[in-house]
Amino acid sequence: MKALVYHGPGQKALETRPKPQIEAPGDAIVKLVKTTICGTDLHILKGDVATCAPGRILGHEGVGIIDSVGAGVTAFRPGDRVLISCISSCGKCDYCRRGLYSHCTTGGWILGNEIDGTQAEYVRTPHADTSLYRVPAGADEEALVMLSDILPTGFECGVLNGKVEPGSTVAIVGAGPIGLAALLTAQFYAPAEIIMVDLDDNRLDVARRFGATHTINSADGKAAEAVKALTGGIGVDTAIEAVGIPATFLLCEDIVAPGGVIANVGVHGVKVDLHLERLWAHNITITTRLVDTVTTPMLLKTVQSKKLDPLQLITHRFTLDQIIDAYDTFSRAADTKALKVIISA
Numbered sequence: 001m002k003a004l005v006y007h008g009p010g011q012k013a014l015e016t017r018p019k020p021q022i023e024a025p026g027d028a029i030v031k032l033v034k035t036t037i038c039g040t041d042l043h044i045l046k047g048d049v050a051t052c053a054p055g056r057i058l059g060h061e062g063v064g065i066i067d068s069v070g071a072g073v074t075a076f077r078p079g080d081r082v083l084i085s086c087i088s089s090c091g092k093c094d095y096c097r098r099g100l101y102s103h104c105t106t107g108g109w110i111l112g113n114e115i116d117g118t119q120a121e122y123v124r125t126p127h128a129d130t131s132l133y134r135v136p137a138g139a140d141e142e143a144l145v146m147l148s149d150i151l152p153t154g155f156e157c158g159v160l161n162g163k164v165e166p167g168s169t170v171a172i173v174g175a176g177p178i179g180l181a182a183l184l185t186a187q188f189y190a191p192a193e194i195i196m197v198d199l200d201d202n203r204l205d206v207a208r209r210f211g212a213t214h215t216i217n218s219a220d221g222k223a224a225e226a227v228k229a230l231t232g233g234i235g236v237d238t239a240i241e242a243v244g245i246p247a248t249f250l251l252c253e254d255i256v257a258p259g260g261v262i263a264n265v266g267v268h269g270v271k272v273d274l275h276l277e278r279l280w281a282h283n284i285t286i287t288t289r290l291v292d293t294v295t296t297p298m299l300l301k302t303v304q305s306k307k308l309d310p311l312q313l314i315t316h317r318f319t320l321d322q323i324i325d326a327y328d329t330f331s332r333a334a335d336t337k338a339l340k341v342i343i344s345a
């Protein structure tokens with residue numbers, strides 16, 4: 001089968017690899033229909049993710065058709081159409097029983113990281129019963145690919161952890177697919193203001209179309225003042241960090257109002273200063289989270305009922321044969337205006 005293989009920092013290739021086989025009773029082999037590329041795949045290619053070894057097939061998102069199942073799989077049969085979660089969960093360990101699927105002792109974020117992933121014709125999915133979701137009849141499968149990772153990530157790590165409430169003020173720093181997913185799902189709770197901050201005017205225009213009440217280009221280094229000016233000088237109730245660099249977390253520290261929450265979503269590769277000399281008296285909360293995908297069934301319902309339209313996030317389409325071009329387009333988003341790219345297997 002064809003597969004996109006990571007060969008160490010800066011190196012990847014589309015190759016022919018053996019079709020995966022069932023290895024454990026809970027496994028399923030899924031034939032991919034649609035997959036995509038995540039910002040985290042670009043982090044891997046930069047060498048930021050030590051757990052991902054050279055030789056790994058990348059990808060942790062997708063929709064497909066069950067090809068075969070292990071003896072222990074009871075929820076799915078060959079031919080079933082399924083959404084693949086970026087997080088594999090056994091459903092039984094202490095973490096899974098508490099809804100912390102991301103910390104499953106035999107799962108978590110392993111696909112396209114510690115085991116081969118979804119940017120291929122077939123993928124082996126462990127714990128299939130509790131890590132796959134049935135595609136509802138008539139669902140748009142490209143829209144569902146946005147449910148593998150980015151929508152639950154923006155919602156769980158940003159909106160839920162950030163305690164977005166009716167009438168509250170929210171700033172989202174970073175208008176990439178994850179920040180935009182937080183913007184879309186924050187609107188479930190009708191906050192009064194949602195301020196988007198980014199360096200890319202195209203992404204800020206997209207954010208306006210997606211419901212941001214204000215946008216700020218932070219290139220001039222004055223984003224904190226701009227947020228304060230929009231919030232009567234006090235800052236925001238929820239500051240969502242969706243970039244993953246020190247500058248944007250520091251901005252969140254500057255703009256969170258007393259009593260507010262900083263909800264970190266970004267993957268950080270270097271240390272960040274925490275200004276407790278200022279913040280100790282501000283009654284703030286700081287949260288971190290690796291997405292659990294525990295809200296996927298709920299989000300699936302909102303997509304089916306059209307409360308949420310993830311198709312808005314898709315800007316480009318490719319075939320698996322063109323996946324190197326897809327990576328090029330996705331990695332040059334400022335030039336290509338790419339958000340999410342769909343790859344048809």
Ligand SMILES: NC(=O)c1ccc[n+]([C@@H]2O[C@H](COP(=O)([O-])OP(=O)(O)OC[C@H]3O[C@@H](n4cnc5c(N)ncnc54)[C@H](O)[C@@H]3O)[C@@H](O)[C@H]2O)c1
Pocket residue numbers: 038039040043149153157173174175176177178179197198199200203218242243244245247248264265266267268289290291
């Ligand atoms: N916590 C989790 O479980 C989880 C899951 C998936 C992704 N992530 C992480 O979330 C982050 C966002 O993901 P994405 O796919 O949207 O990434 P992305 O790279 O597409 O988007 C980041 C955005 O930040 C903007 N940006 C960069 N520097 C900035 C600055 N100084 N000020 C303001 N904006 C700036 C960029 O223009 C871009 O629009 C990444 O770090 C990713 O690895 C976390």
Ligand SMILES: [Zn+2]
Pocket residue numbers: 038039040041060086149150
């Ligand atoms: Zn991802």
Ligand SMILES: [Zn+2]
Pocket residue numbers: 089090091092093094095096103104105106107
């Ligand atoms: Zn588990």
